[in-house]
Amino acid sequence: MKVFVCIKQVPDTTRVDIDPETMTLKRTGIETKINPFDLYAIETAVKLKEAHQARITAISMGPPQTEAAIRESYMLGVDEGILLTDRSFAGADVLATAYALSQGILSQGLPDVIICGRQTTDGDTGQVGPEIAEFLDIPHVAYVRSIIEADDKGLTVEMDMPETIEVVRIKYPCLITVEKGIFQPRLPSFKLKLATRNRPVKLLTLADLPDSQPEKYGLKGSPTQVLKVFPPEVSSDQEVWQGSSEELAEKLHAKLKDLKFL
Amino acid sequence: MKFNAVKPEDIQYLGSIVGKENLVAGDDIHEDFSHDELGDLKKFPEILVYPKNSEEVAEIVRFANQKCIPVTPRGQGTGLVGASVALHGGIMLSTARMNRILELDEENLTLTVEPGVLLMEIAAFVEEHDLFYPPDPGEKSASIGGNINTNAGGMRAVKYGVTRDYVRGLEVVLPNGDITWFGGKIVKNSSGYSLKDLIVGSEGTLGIVTRAILRLLPRPAKAISLLVPFPDLERAIETVPLIIQSKAVPTAIEYMERAVIENSEDFLGKKFPDSSSDAYLLLTFDGHSREDIEKDYEKVAHICLNKGALDILISDTQERQDMIWSARGAFLEAIKASTTEMDECDVVVPRNRVAEFVKFTKVVEAEESLRIRSFGHAGDGNLHVYLLRDELSKEEFNKRLHKSFLRFYQKAKELGGQVSGEHGIGFAKRPFLEDVSGSIQLDLMRQIKRAFDPNNILNPGKVV
Numbered sequence: 001m002k003v004f005v006c007i008k009q010v011p012d013t014t015r016v017d018i019d020p021e022t023m024t025l026k027r028t029g030i031e032t033k034i035n036p037f038d039l040y041a042i043e044t045a046v047k048l049k050e051a052h053q054a055r056i057t058a059i060s061m062g063p064p065q066t067e068a069a070i071r072e073s074y075m076l077g078v079d080e081g082i083l084l085t086d087r088s089f090a091g092a093d094v095l096a097t098a099y100a101l102s103q104g105i106l107s108q109g110l111p112d113v114i115i116c117g118r119q120t121t122d123g124d125t126g127q128v129g130p131e132i133a134e135f136l137d138i139p140h141v142a143y144v145r146s147i148i149e150a151d152d153k154g155l156t157v158e159m160d161m162p163e164t165i166e167v168v169r170i171k172y173p174c175l176i177t178v179e180k181g182i183f184q185p186r187l188p189s190f191k192l193k194l195a196t197r198n199r200p201v202k203l204l205t206l207a208d209l210p211d212s213q214p215e216k217y218g219l220k221g222s223p224t225q226v227l228k229v230f231p232p233e234v235s236s237d238q239e240v241w242q243g244s245s246e247e248l249a250e251k252l253h254a255k256l257k258d259l260k261f262l
Numbered sequence: 263m264k265f266n267a268v269k270p271e272d273i274q275y276l277g278s279i280v281g282k283e284n285l286v287a288g289d290d291i292h293e294d295f296s297h298d299e300l301g302d303l304k305k306f307p308e309i310l311v312y313p314k315n316s317e318e319v320a321e322i323v324r325f326a327n328q329k330c331i332p333v334t335p336r337g338q339g340t341g342l343v344g345a346s347v348a349l350h351g352g353i354m355l356s357t358a359r360m361n362r363i364l365e366l367d368e369e370n371l372t373l374t375v376e377p378g379v380l381l382m383e384i385a386a387f388v389e390e391h392d393l394f395y396p397p398d399p400g401e402k403s404a405s406i407g408g409n410i411n412t413n414a415g416g417m418r419a420v421k422y423g424v425t426r427d428y429v430r431g432l433e434v435v436l437p438n439g440d441i442t443w444f445g446g447k448i449v450k451n452s453s454g455y456s457l458k459d460l461i462v463g464s465e466g467t468l469g470i471v472t473r474a475i476l477r478l479l480p481r482p483a484k485a486i487s488l489l490v491p492f493p494d495l496e497r498a499i500e501t502v503p504l505i506i507q508s509k510a511v512p513t514a515i516e517y518m519e520r521a522v523i524e525n526s527e528d529f530l531g532k533k534f535p536d537s538s539s540d541a542y543l544l545l546t547f548d549g550h551s552r553e554d555i556e557k558d559y560e561k562v563a564h565i566c567l568n569k570g571a572l573d574i575l576i577s578d579t580q581e582r583q584d585m586i587w588s589a590r591g592a593f594l595e596a597i598k599a600s601t602t603e604m605d606e607c608d609v610v611v612p613r614n615r616v617a618e619f620v621k622f623t624k625v626v627e628a629e630e631s632l633r634i635r636s637f638g639h640a641g642d643g644n645l646h647v648y649l650l651r652d653e654l655s656k657e658e659f660n661k662r663l664h665k666s667f668l669r670f671y672q673k674a675k676e677l678g679g680q681v682s683g684e685h686g687i688g689f690a691k692r693p694f695l696e697d698v699s700g701s702i703q704l705d706l707m708r709q710i711k712r713a714f715d716p717n718n719i720l721n722p723g724k725v726v
Contacts, residue, residue: 190575
């Protein structure tokens with residue numbers, strides 16, 4: 001089985017400054033990490049590998065320092081890594097990102113399964129996964145919360161919808177985006193760090209992609225323009241209640257239900 | 263010890279000090295205030311008061327001293343040795359409403375707080391200012407006042423020391439009602455006996471802490487933990503002295519066993535990130551950058567691998583740290599939830615004797631037929647050993663418990679250790695203190711107690 005995992009390097013902080021010129025996140029000089037949702041995707045791939053002897057390729061797009069994220073994926077059990085890095089990929093929105101990743105995957109030959117996290121912690125759109133599948137014209141299921149079966153023809157998965165759980169059968173080649181909690185992500189292994197120290201990361205530039213027209217990528221290939229980025233307003237409304245423990249518990253329960261926390 | 267009961271006119275008078283809304287008397291006192299976190303020792307105070315400042319505390323204590331009514335100071339009641347239980351009834355003085363952070367002095371790197379501020383509030387507040395208060399006891403909802411009174415050190419003692427090392431000054435109400443400062447915003451002090459250090463760890467028997475000046479450090483930019491699975495506990499713990507010998511300075515070295523991790527998984531409903539082994543060491547390193555820390559930990563990682571570690575798992579992001587440390591933080595509650603009743607022993611031994619002591623707990627477990635779980639600070643020699651009642655009758659449990667305790671404390675003494683590393687003596691460990699520390703020390707302690715509190719009204723029946 002051949003498995004691709006799409007990963008993204010995101011800032012490892014909740015305090016991020018926004019560049020007022022470009023309206024994008026300032027990424028220089030801050031700690032980075034693998035998008036936490038992608039760790040579930042990697043873990044899902046590693047579980048498939050343990051059960052079906054899959055070969056896992058991690059693919060990412062970003063500046064050269066994104067190599068650190070690929071190296072970390074090696075410490076989690078990923079076998080090879082590809083980094084799409086080229087100035088013409090910069091400033092990409094979800095569509096241009098998904099197109100670049102789909103081309104990167106295509107350049108290596110379609111795998112059986114592509115796994116993505118359900119969303120990123122910095123962009124939060126949850127769209128890149130399904131868009132990659134659309135560009136590749138393969139079936140896809142989002143919000144997968146468990147894999148019931150993986151055989152030589154395809155996957156049977158549970159899709160977590162707001163009100164229902166749908167059991168879906170999907171044939172290879174396919175793409176799934178996985179929910180937090182599908183598996184507990186493992187921690188990076190120091191032994192694997194030592195063992196993969198000299199393992200290369202394959203770099204792909206625009207010229208290496210099947211479709212190498214620059215206007216399809218980066219800022220030029222992005223129909224979405226960010227006008228303004230700002231932190232959401234924090235509500236500091238307070239209510240003070242008095243009463244017996246039972247009354248307060250009732251009231252709190254009703255309020256939480258009202259606010260749809262329950 | 264002869265104390266007077268709290269009379270209706272006393273309640274009235276105390277009400278005039280703190281205000282009626284800050285006073286609870288008799289049957290209205292919630293059951294929570296009759297015990298601490300361990301819960302075996304149960305005794306209600308006659309009256310519970312919530313003073314709001316040092317002057318009110320002083321007036322209450324002065325009044326109690328005149329009337330010969332015992333006063334039991336209380337923080338959040340998260341202690342484990344009965345120190346905050348009103349053994350002789352009387353007045354329980356809660357510091358819960360003295361919970362303001364008074365001053366952050368960035369020129370002296372100090373934080374002045376009232377005793378009711380919670381440890382987690384201090385941690386969050388200083389982090390906001392890019393500063394760091396190193397003591398880190400497992401119980402984050404404990405109050406700083408209670409913490410100072412037990413001198414609990416917590417998880418970072420290996421590198422940073424214990425609470426005492428971060429208390430610069432204390433405002434204390436003495437048993438006669440005098441308000442005085444010990445220490446201050448000063449770094450050095452050779453001016454007579456260090457009474458400040460006598461108050462730290464005194465478990466509310468010498469005075470009531472009403473303000474504390476804490477020492478802060480610049481915040482290390484990053485912390486990385488290593489979770490190290492070993493084939494068995496013995497090999498895990500035997501590695502610790504080698505790590506210390508290597509001159510690496512982790513902030514924490516904790517040991518944990520599969521059974522305790524499983525208790526914690528059940529308790530929290532969250533999976534631990536690894537299940538490959540029965541025994542783990544958990545080490546944390548902090549520093550200015552990932553690269554610096556990686557250099558530090560590589561040496562230790564190789565020591566662990568040479569001693570037979572199965573792997574070294576790296577926790578380097580907030581999500582990963584939360585996963586591991588929330589499990590670690592829940593161990594006590596999780597073990598408690600797995601049994602009917604328990605008692606604990608928090609002996610401290612020299613760091614190169616930890617393995618020997620842990621082995622000994624297994625011997626006692628088998629020989630006394632008592633389920634025993636342990637985890638703890640392997641890096642500072644402080645062990646938390648829990649003795650669990652399960653289905654035993656109360657009487658049988660107490661019998662086996664007492665025998666096991668005697669053996670543990672005897673062993674600790676043999677190894678050059680002490681009764682308590684951080685939970686204190688309180689009521690529960692009193693019988694063992696003299697055995698281990700000896701009568702010369704106990705006599706001195708009793709004389710100190712008399713010098714501070716001749717009428718024995720402050721937390722009587724505790725420590726000495």
